[in-house]
Amino acid sequence: MFIPQSVDISAQALTAGHFVLELRFRAPSEFAKEEEQRVGYKKAETDDTLMGGHERMYLRKAQYHWGWDWGPALASTGPYLPIYLEVYQARINNLKILPSVNESLDKATVQISAHIEGHSGRFVLVEIANPEGGVALRKIFPVNVVGAFEQAVELESPELWWPHTHGKQPLYQVKVELFNTVQSLHSITTALGLRRLRLQQTSLNSVPGTSFTFVINNVPIFASGSNWIPGDFFLPRFTHPQDEPTESNYRRWLSLAKSGNQNTIRVWGGGIVETTDFYNLCDELGLLVWQDLLFACGNYPANDEFCASVKQETITQISRVVHHPSLVLICGDNEDMWLAGLYGWDYNPEDKKVENWMRGNFQHRRTLEIVLPEALKEVGIENTGIEYWTSSPFSGEGVEANSRIKGDVHIWDVWHGPMYPYQSYLPLMGRFVSEFGFESPPSMRTITSMLPSPSTRQSQSLEFLAHDKGPGAERRATMYMGENFRFRMDPLEDYVYCAQLLQAEAVSFAVRNWRRNFKGPGEELCSGALVWQLNDNWPAISWAIVDYYLRPKPAFFTLKRALAHFDIGLARNTTKRNIPILRSYPEEQALLSIWGVSNSHEYTTVRITLAAFDIATGASVALDTPHITGTLKPNRSTEFGEVNIPAAATTVVAAYLHDRNGETLLARFVSWPEPLKFVRFSGDPAVTVKVKNGEDRVVVTTRAPVKGLVLEAGEEGDWTDNCVDVVPGEELVVGVKRLGDKDVKGSWLCDWEGRRGVEAVRE
Numbered sequence: 001m002f003i004p005q006s007v008d009i010s011a012q013a014l015t016a017g018h019f020v021l022e023l024r025f026r027a028p029s030e031f032a033k034e035e036e037q038r039v040g041y042k043k044a045e046t047d048d049t050l051m052g053g054h055e056r057m058y059l060r061k062a063q064y065h066w067g068w069d070w071g072p073a074l075a076s077t078g079p080y081l082p083i084y085l086e087v088y089q090a091r092i093n094n095l096k097i098l099p100s101v102n103e104s105l106d107k108a109t110v111q112i113s114a115h116i117e118g119h120s121g122r123f124v125l126v127e128i129a130n131p132e133g134g135v136a137l138r139k140i141f142p143v144n145v146v147g148a149f150e151q152a153v154e155l156e157s158p159e160l161w162w163p164h165t166h167g168k169q170p171l172y173q174v175k176v177e178l179f180n181t182v183q184s185l186h187s188i189t190t191a192l193g194l195r196r197l198r199l200q201q202t203s204l205n206s207v208p209g210t211s212f213t214f215v216i217n218n219v220p221i222f223a224s225g226s227n228w229i230p231g232d233f234f235l236p237r238f239t240h241p242q243d244e245p246t247e248s249n250y251r252r253w254l255s256l257a258k259s260g261n262q263n264t265i266r267v268w269g270g271g272i273v274e275t276t277d278f279y280n281l282c283d284e285l286g287l288l289v290w291q292d293l294l295f296a297c298g299n300y301p302a303n304d305e306f307c308a309s310v311k312q313e314t315i316t317q318i319s320r321v322v323h324h325p326s327l328v329l330i331c332g333d334n335e336d337m338w339l340a341g342l343y344g345w346d347y348n349p350e351d352k353k354v355e356n357w358m359r360g361n362f363q364h365r366r367t368l369e370i371v372l373p374e375a376l377k378e379v380g381i382e383n384t385g386i387e388y389w390t391s392s393p394f395s396g397e398g399v400e401a402n403s404r405i406k407g408d409v410h411i412w413d414v415w416h417g418p419m420y421p422y423q424s425y426l427p428l429m430g431r432f433v434s435e436f437g438f439e440s441p442p443s444m445r446t447i448t449s450m451l452p453s454p455s456t457r458q459s460q461s462l463e464f465l466a467h468d469k470g471p472g473a474e475r476r477a478t479m480y481m482g483e484n485f486r487f488r489m490d491p492l493e494d495y496v497y498c499a500q501l502l503q504a505e506a507v508s509f510a511v512r513n514w515r516r517n518f519k520g521p522g523e524e525l526c527s528g529a530l531v532w533q534l535n536d537n538w539p540a541i542s543w544a545i546v547d548y549y550l551r552p553k554p555a556f557f558t559l560k561r562a563l564a565h566f567d568i569g570l571a572r573n574t575t576k577r578n579i580p581i582l583r584s585y586p587e588e589q590a591l592l593s594i595w596g597v598s599n600s601h602e603y604t605t606v607r608i609t610l611a612a613f614d615i616a617t618g619a620s621v622a623l624d625t626p627h628i629t630g631t632l633k634p635n636r637s638t639e640f641g642e643v644n645i646p647a648a649a650t651t652v653v654a655a656y657l658h659d660r661n662g663e664t665l666l667a668r669f670v671s672w673p674e675p676l677k678f679v680r681f682s683g684d685p686a687v688t689v690k691v692k693n694g695e696d697r698v699v700v701t702t703r704a705p706v707k708g709l710v711l712e713a714g715e716e717g718d719w720t721d722n723c724v725d726v727v728p729g730e731e732l733v734v735g736v737k738r739l740g741d742k743d744v745k746g747s748w749l750c751d752w753e754g755r756r757g758v759e760a761v762r763e
Ligand code: BMA
Pocket: 068, 069, 070, 296, 297, 334, 335, 410, 412, 435, 532, 543
């Protein structure tokens, strides 16, 4: 599936007529089972890791086709990319571009190489246009005697490419054109971004271990974003839809991720090395890409034939994408090193003898430690700054791949595993969290189309649960809900509301608190948070924060706020612990710490205003320090001290971060006593939502505080924000595109206990 094939048909093409290209495929699962028998690799008993049949590991094909814990098992067959007929006399083949930028950022070197096919090509013209279209470089090079072309060119004072959270995305155009003596024979033009890239792993001032920070153009970046799975269980339906819309599916999804303030996408290894369309868009939109190689959750064979094929696929796939400025890391696989440690496969990191590995039950190590690095060396990544990272998660430290102090970490002790409370995402933090997540159902609209029969639309129907493939999902969802909310399983609307709010709270709690730990040079305690997962490949109840039909769940918006250019955070600290016998009583948390974060490269003077209210009545509660003036440090978090919360168990505190003049609201956040199940809300908070005709926004007010106001506009709302907490005394403006004359409705946590929801009034 990962190695393109071509067939020379020049002999047939010389005769006129009609030709048929016939491709023959064998049923993939059946073939893979035969391969498994043939290869005869003796694995440990514990090699079957729930995801699909283990024969999948013997066939180089997207592993999710065997089904995953978020998608159906449909081992599709057939070509998944377009088939071309190419006609040429001479052409440039295997063009590879390897850019790099020096430490002082004033010079870029671009290595260009290609094979020249056909005999007539004599020289190559390399033209580089700068981002404004002017000529940056124009040079002619001869084709050498063996038909190869390899040259390095230099550009002075390059215009640097940045992730969108930190700067612009200038793109050069590189044109490579092949000539005989006078005539142009073939040309290829490619966009090229220039940036300096380093993966920083250095010791930290105050804590053990090392950082794991992408440094772009000498600036450390907090990598904020999500994990990407293949866009559909039938891939061509996503990559080449029949009714091609004006915007490609990739553009719609990646633009949405960018609009959610995400700057990093991890392409998970159970899918594909993403398409050229995907990478071009990430370059254009300023998204960083972590690309896994194509292995996930398993113990793969590593016989010579298999390794040779893997090497070839890696060279082909990575040569195709290596020049993209968005590509920042190539990772060997998803979770296989972690599993080796967890299941006790024959893995002794000290033992460097391949013969020994091949006698044991973890042969895949040969691929990860030898085959893939060799392939990437052949591609030539060593001067590009793109690192090879053995596995995800990985620490490089003994058998414990999933370390909190080194490398990247997958945090699954929340939701999976022992189901720790989501509030413990903070102590579970690692240096770079490449996976963590929380399940929720999609929107009611999506549920209505995925369950056409109304009688099946219940949170406990088999049909509903059949769309949730997560192990133990039902127990996990209801356990977390019981712990946090006075939730409802029925009607389905309320269940969906509760489950979505829970996901929204959990993932934004994690990211807001981890980003607080990106504290500047030597203090990068956490430099990345990638939520599992951005997308779905069918209508599912899954960890996705946006559903299959591109409808963002509330979590998309709570994350968007936690990842904004500027954010303000509040955390309640325990002031009195309970004696163990008072098990059900929450601890007293009467001290509020306040911090801000900024992506700006400059210092930013800000004003912080705090306002507190009694939750049940909406009456104002006086605070000792309602105003703070301070300065946000550049590109990191800044602490603003602590204040007391009077009657903390019944008081909500809202914080507003304004610019130095107090005119522009940069961020806001509302802190609630937890767990929310003990909170007494007003039975009638008198929420109003006003829509001004012709305006793409609504204005929300309330008399008593409300938690998690989710707005809906008719059939489909295109909201700039949602799932907001609202307190008295503010007019909260929420943008919504293409509102037209749609009706707007809102619901909030526990509105079913009193006056239900709100309908907007038009003015
Ligand atoms: C991870 C991933 C996926 C999986 C997800 C949710 O560990 O790497 O394999 O879908 O968890 O269980």
